[in-house]
Amino acid sequence: MNAVKKRNLTVMALVIFLLILTVWHNREPEAAAVFQQQTGLSTRIGPQAGLLAPSFSLKGSEDSVYSVGGTRDKAVMVNFWASWCDPCQQEAPELNAIAEQYKEVLDIYGINVTSYDYKPNAERFIKKYNITFPTMFDLKGDVFAKYNGAVFPTNVLIDKNGVISEIILGTLSREELEKKIIKLTQP
Template sequence: MKIGPKAGLLAPSFSLQGTDGTTYVVDGPREKAVLVNFWASWCDPCKEEAPELNTMATKYKDVLDIYGINVSSQDYKPNAERFIKKYGLVFPVMFDVKDEVYSKYNGAVFPTNVLIDKNGVISEIILGILSPEELEKKIIKLTES
């Protein structure tokens, strides 16, 4: 039986280079909470969610980091790059070329959003899309904890 990450457990650590050349890290305590968004360019709910993630990234930038992780084995990089440009993503985007991070988080569906508090502990794993209002409620709860 494979036991993966779940709410209340320390988030699996990772380090990936963003499209901006910066290396982004999730590894234990940090200054801000983080939302890790696993996506693919062909995923219709991901397309629907992208503008809302942009809004949240801007609105909560002082208390929340959003990291977009394209699961590259499930996508075609030029399509992913077009997605980033089309939706004008304002948060860091990384390519999980070998699916190492997606595997660590037992990824199964797109989108998957992992809410991680400032202590590096998973608050919630959200499979699929939420309404903008529900997502914002969860972000507020996460950033106030």
């Protein structure tokens, strides 16, 4: 086979490959839209109610790794806090009680945004308030940034499908928070 025929065959194979790739790529958003219509679940990721929660994994204070993102057995509440935050201090005992009361249907992950705190102070906070739910340290603030964090505390309620139900800035009364948790954890 001469060089011109080889070149023509190579160009034709490349054109066919690009054509197949284009068709496949253009078909994918339609499949995502059909999935969303059939299941009612979002396929978009972002720090907003109705979207899939941005995924992350962090090491806990007892060296276990905890992850958020995708489907899970229980709903999860991600609590971003800092040790110097007065509302975080007031909320800590309530979160302990809620974690115990709803442990069968809800995980609570406490995330100290260490980039805005001092890790030894955060460790003292955990001991002082006898935090019983898993706590992690967001050393560089990367996870807080993924959720567009702006205030302490910030609580993110995520359902079993990995979809954000609500982002709560500041504190709520225990009764208000429990209403939201009951709604989040209903089948």
